[in-house]
Amino acid sequence: MKSTTVRRPARRRLGIGAVLAAGSLAVAGLAFAPAAAAVTPTTATITYSCGLFGGGATTLTAVQDGTSATITVSSNIAAPLPLAADSIVSTLTLAKASGGTTAxxxxxxxxxxxxxxxxxxxxxxxxxxxxxxxxxxxxLKMVLFGITVTCTPTGNQSPGPFVF
Incomplete structure (x- = not known):
């Protein structure tokens, strides 16, 4: 009786090895991929006093994209006159926990x-x-019709600071 050995083609072994190597690289790539940037919380409230222009509870909504961030300010400040779109020059200054400010x-x-x-x-x-x-x-400073309205906070931001 003659013994028979079943030989598998070399290309099949190479194919399995390539699949295993690709899978290992994919898993390693996920492990070392940078985490997506996200700000928390995304929404906070604070109360501002704006002198003659009033004030009140204000909602701040933050969005982060890498090192760039945006904040939308929805205030309780009433418009003294009709305001055209994109006519208010605004600066929101936030205090950094490490010192200094960010505008x-x-x-x-x-x-x-x-x-x-x-x-x-x-x-x-x-x-x-x-x-x-x-x-x-x-x-919070807004320039309306050439008049600068400066709003100062009357408390702390709730639920807490934005962390980027």
Whole structure:
């Protein structure tokens, strides 16, 4: 009786090896891929006092894309006159937990009727990974019809600082 040995073609062994190698590389790539940037919380509230222009509870909505971030400010400040779209020059300054401030600026706003609440943004700024920013240590400035309205916080941001 003659013994028979079954030989598998070399290309099949190479095919299985290539699949295993590709799978290992894919798993390793996922393990070392950078985490997506995300700000938390995405929405916070703070109360501002804007002198003669009023004030009240204000909602800040943050979005992050790498080192770029935007914040939209939905205020309780009533428009003194009709405001055209993109007519308000705004600067939102937030205090950094590590010291200093970060400014978010822009001229974006929807058209607003007299007496309606003013919304500005998205205002753009630059952030670093790990930045902790709090509206309670900054200001909101809006230039309307050449008049600068400066709003100062009357408390801390809730639920807490934005962490980028």
């Amino acid at each position: 978010f600026t822009g001229t974006k706003n929807p058209a607003t009727a007299t007496g309606a609440t003013v919304t500005v943004g998205p205002l753009t700024g630059t952030v670093a990974s790990g930045d902790s920013l709090e509206a309670g240590g900054g200001t």
